[in-house]
Amino acid sequence: MKSLLLCLVGIIAPILSFAAGEKPGPVAYVMIETRDLKVEFAGDRAWTISRIEHRGQVITGRTGFYGTVFSPEGGKWIGTGHNEGGVEKVESAVLTVDGKECALTDKAVHRAARAELRKRSMMGPLKLEATYIVTDDRVIEEHRYEATEEIKIGTLYGFMHPFVPSTTEWMAEKADGTIIEGKFDNQGGHKVEADVKWTAIHDPTTKRVTLVWYPVPLIGQGPRSFYWDKTVYHKLYNQLYSHSTVAKGAKFEAKVIVTCAESEEAVWKEKARALADEMRKHP
Numbered sequence: 001m002k003s004l005l006l007c008l009v010g011i012i013a014p015i016l017s018f019a020a021g022e023k024p025g026p027v028a029y030v031m032i033e034t035r036d037l038k039v040e041f042a043g044d045r046a047w048t049i050s051r052i053e054h055r056g057q058v059i060t061g062r063t064g065f066y067g068t069v070f071s072p073e074g075g076k077w078i079g080t081g082h083n084e085g086g087v088e089k090v091e092s093a094v095l096t097v098d099g100k101e102c103a104l105t106d107k108a109v110h111r112a113a114r115a116e117l118r119k120r121s122m123m124g125p126l127k128l129e130a131t132y133i134v135t136d137d138r139v140i141e142e143h144r145y146e147a148t149e150e151i152k153i154g155t156l157y158g159f160m161h162p163f164v165p166s167t168t169e170w171m172a173e174k175a176d177g178t179i180i181e182g183k184f185d186n187q188g189g190h191k192v193e194a195d196v197k198w199t200a201i202h203d204p205t206t207k208r209v210t211l212v213w214y215p216v217p218l219i220g221q222g223p224r225s226f227y228w229d230k231t232v233y234h235k236l237y238n239q240l241y242s243h244s245t246v247a248k249g250a251k252f253e254a255k256v257i258v259t260c261a262e263s264e265e266a267v268w269k270e271k272a273r274a275l276a277d278e279m280r281k282h283p
Contacts, residue, residue, distance in 0.1 A: 023081075024088040024121070028106035030095070032115045035136035036260070043104065045081040047093040047119050049132065052139065054260035057206040064162025064233050067130065068143060070123050073152040073243065079123045080160075086124055093119040125149045126156075138259040147250045155222070156241040158254040161212065162233040163201055170227060170234075171269055172199035173276065175217045181269070184229050191227040191234075195219050198279070200272035201227075201234065202265065209263040211275040212236060215255050215283050257283070 028043035029050065042050035048067035052059045060066075069079035076085030095102035095117045097110040117132045125148045133140040143158055171181035175195040182191055192199060198213045218225060222242030228235045240254060257279065263271040 022083055022087050024083070024090050025093075026106070028104065030104055030106075031109045032097070032134045033109060033111045034113060034115075034134055037134060037137070037139065039132075039134045039139055041104075041117055041132070042081075043106075046079070046088040046090050046121060047104070047117060048080045048130075049139070049141075052258065054208055054210075055262070057203075057208055058164055059203075059208060059210055059258075059260055060162050061164055061233070064160065064235050066160050066162070068123070068128055068145075068156070068158055069160065070126055070156045071154040072124065073154045075154060088128075089122045091120045091122065093117065122148075125151050138257050140255070140257050142253070142255045144253045145251065147246045147248055150248045151246045153241045153244050153246060155239065155243075157237050158218070158220075158240040159238045159256050160235060161258070162235040163210065163227075164203060164206075165231060165233055166205040167201045167203045167234050169268070170199060170201045171272060172225075173197045175219070184227070184234050186229060186231045189229050190223055191229055193223045193226045196225045198276050199225065199227075199236065200269075200275070201236075202263065202268040202272075204265045207262055207264060208260055209268045209271050209275070210258065210260045211272055211279065213257040213259070213276065213279045213283075215257065218254060218256075 023044040024046040025043035030041045032039045036055055038053040040051035041047055050062050065081040067080040069077050069082050071077050078085040079088050095104055097115045098112045115134045119130050121128050127146040127148055129144040131142040169183050170191055172192050173179055195217055197217045200209055200211045202209050218238050220239045222239050225238050261271055
């Protein structure tokens with residue numbers, strides 16, 4: 001069995017104002033390359049994802065943050081690249097690449113069949129344990145949360161994914177099994193706004209369909225899962241809490257899997273359903 005060597009980065013960042021430009025970590029980008037995917041992680045975004053490519057085509061870019069963000073009732077955002085309400089304090093970030101020694105060094109490129117980045121951090125009173133797994137054909141994101149004191153939450157987004165604006169259509173399967181679909185109009189509204197088992201999005205420019213799969217359907221509050229339909233991105237949010245009080249010691253978790261395939265526009269919906277069926281069989 002190969003020895004497992006871990007690379008540990010401890011980052012302690014004070015809570016400062018957004019205007020001061022403080023970040024939760026260094027300006028550093030680490031790339032994971034597998035058979036089909038290139039996934040970039042950014043230190044100044046609290047070691048969350050900052051870019052996803054599928055076979056040379058950009059699926060999600062640096063315009064927009066990923067991961068978890070949180071705002072207390074009446075307060076401002078904290079988490080990943082947001083620091084208006086305080087800086088996410090990364091206590092540790094550990095990267096393993098095919099079970100071997102890793103390095104969270106700027107411009108490092110790790111080629112692998114499987115890589116894992118695990119981090120522990122604090123967003124104010126909210127503890128986060130995040131695991132990001134990149135394999136040949138998917139990105140797996142797992143978040144575990146714990147409230148270290150009673151929290152009055154304004155909004156908590158568990159996951160965010162800023163899809164490129166060249167995507168034109170979306171579809172989703174709601175928790176009750178209903179299929180819904182629509183087109184983007186770049187007018188700033190919300191699309192989907194439901195609890196979903198999965199959602200898919202198509203880009204006719206790159207001929208890519210991306211499936212976002214939830215092993216356990218995410219049950220949220222407010223607009224729940226939705227795309228923010230803007231000119232700069234079509235950003236998928238998963239809103240877990242909205243205007244709610246979470247008790248001290250409360251624990252909750254969420255998981256999402258992102259996978260991509262090539263697809264012509266005429267058949268992309270069938271391809272999306274096929275990807276969803278495959279995920280059901282082999283999650």
